[in-house]
Amino acid sequence: xxxxxKKGLLSxxxxxxxxxxxxxxxxxxxxxxxxxTKPKIQEGAYKRDLFLVSSDGLPLALTxxxxxxxxxxxxxxIIHGILExxxxxxxxxxxxxxxxxxxxxxxxxxxxxxxxEQFPLGHMPGIxxxxxxxxxxxxxxxxxxxxxPVYLYGHSFGSILAxxxxxxxxxxxxxxxxxxxxxxxxxxxxxxNLAQFANRYVGEKSHSWLIKxxxxxxxxxxxxxxxDKEQLEKVAxxxxxxxxxxxxxxxxxxxxxxxxxxxxxxxxxxxxLPIFSLSGSxxxxxxxxxxxLADTQKTLEKIGYTNITMEEIxxxxxxxxxxxxxxxxxxxxxxxxxx
Numbered sequence: 001x002x003x004x005x006k007k008g009l010l011s012x013x014x015x016x017x018x019x020x021x022x023x024x025x026x027x028x029x030x031x032x033x034x035x036x037t038k039p040k041i042q043e044g045a046y047k048r049d050l051f052l053v054s055s056d057g058l059p060l061a062l063t064x065x066x067x068x069x070x071x072x073x074x075x076x077x078i079i080h081g082i083l084e085x086x087x088x089x090x091x092x093x094x095x096x097x098x099x100x101x102x103x104x105x106x107x108x109x110x111x112x113x114x115x116x117e118q119f120p121l122g123h124m125p126g127i128x129x130x131x132x133x134x135x136x137x138x139x140x141x142x143x144x145x146x147x148x149p150v151y152l153y154g155h156s157f158g159s160i161l162a163x164x165x166x167x168x169x170x171x172x173x174x175x176x177x178x179x180x181x182x183x184x185x186x187x188x189x190x191x192x193n194l195a196q197f198a199n200r201y202v203g204e205k206s207h208s209w210l211i212k213x214x215x216x217x218x219x220x221x222x223x224x225x226x227x228d229k230e231q232l233e234k235v236a237x238x239x240x241x242x243x244x245x246x247x248x249x250x251x252x253x254x255x256x257x258x259x260x261x262x263x264x265x266x267x268x269x270x271x272x273l274p275i276f277s278l279s280g281s282x283x284x285x286x287x288x289x290x291x292x293l294a295d296t297q298k299t300l301e302k303i304g305y306t307n308i309t310m311e312e313i314x315x316x317x318x319x320x321x322x323x324x325x326x327x328x329x330x331x332x333x334x335x336x337x338x339x
Contacts, residue, residue, distance in 0.1 A: 047090075048063070048065075049061070049062070049063050050062050050064070052106075052136065052137060054132070054136055055136070056129075057118075058114065058118070059113075059114070060133055060137065061114045062086075062105070062137065063087075063093070064102065064103070065090070065097045065103040065104075066097050067097040070099075070100040071100060072102050072145070072148055073100045073337075074102075074150065074151050075145050076096055076102070076104070076152075076153055076337070077134070077137060077150055077151070077173075078093070078104065078105045078106070078155075079152070079153065079154040079162055080108060080111070080156075080157075080158050081155045081157045081159075081180065082157040082245075082253065083111075083244075084111070084240075084241060084242075085111050085113075085241070087112070087240065088238075089103075089105050090105070091321075092321050093105055095334075096337075104137065106134075108158075109123075109125075109129070109130065109133055110123045110245070111242065112240055120205070122207075122249050123205060124245065124248065124249040124252040124253075125248055125252070126248070126255065127161075127164055127252055127255045127259060130256070131164050131165050134162075135165070135169055138150055138152075138172050139172075149173075149174040149175075150173045151173065151176070151337060152165065152173045152175070152176050152177070153178075154176075154177075154178055155178075155179045155180050155321070156182060156318065157253060157256070160257055163178075163300075164256055164259050164260070166266060166273075166303075167265045167266050168267055170269055170270040171269040171270045174273070175274045176273060176275045176276070177278070177333060177336060178275070178277040179277075179278050179320055179333075180279060180280075180283060180318045180319065180320070181277045181279050181287050181293065181296055181310075183287055183288030183292030184257060184260050184261050184292075184295060184299065185254075188254050188255075188257045191251075191253075191257075195247055195248070198210075198247040198251075199247050199248050203247065205246045205248070206246060206247055207245075207246050207247065211247055220236070224283075224285060224317055224318055226316075226317050226319045226323050226324075227315070227316075227317060227324050228324045231319070231323075260296075260299060263299075263302055266303040266304070268303050268305065271304045273305060275305055275309070276308075277297075277308075277311070278311050278320065278329065278332055278336075279311075279313070279320070280313055280315075280316030280318060280319075280320050281313060282315065282316060282317045283317055283318045285318075286318055293310050297310050313328055313332070
């Protein structure tokens, strides 16, 4: 009887230790949400703000920028990166509009104004849902401008979303632009497993301190973004920039990166799609440098794409659109669209 009692106590102790360890590793650490006030947008081309209601009821915040004096050549659909929002692309949208393009920027769900009670700031419920939002935006564009081609542009995490978009929808677009092109991370499967564990045991909308730590969110070091000190100050003081994501939001980021290598999921309906990746030469952390960019190109070629150009701009960091000599990036992108 004593042995049975000891075994029972031991089992109980192991269970308790497991619960305690789970709590320690994945305990909730709330993310600070700044006051969400809309910043002043640069003056320039004609601009129209609207909401596009997604299939699950979330209003997606869109901005359409157009120079009405110009005859439009195409519509550029922009997908922004992590932690940011569509307003950061307004200067570039004005530039494209002045050169004859209609530009549609949007806040990814869980960012900027694309939020509601069910989908709060920092909440991204899986890569499939994120892609469906972008497909809905493309469909909206094609209904509004049926005679114009659509060019898709994804920056940073937006470059991940744009490449996942290709899996089943590459026939909806006529050009693809990538900047701050994120490379595949070998640790993505581990990240997915950790985030799934956190989702299951402490909740999808919780903010596990461990997940936050491993993801690098919460850092106040923005120097890797750009050399432009004025832009860095804007980022640091921007009330619409996020501090991080909940557990399923982090899962979505890792899931998106993992999907880049799932070759069998790509239908490749448009193998001659022109794809242009333009990154800063000092963006090794995100692009993987020469090796990472070469791997990205090799993966796209393995999928079946045959018209790929990979370029770097010297002395630029992650946000080439916010660099000191950003006009160089503007001009190279315009040349790609004009070709």
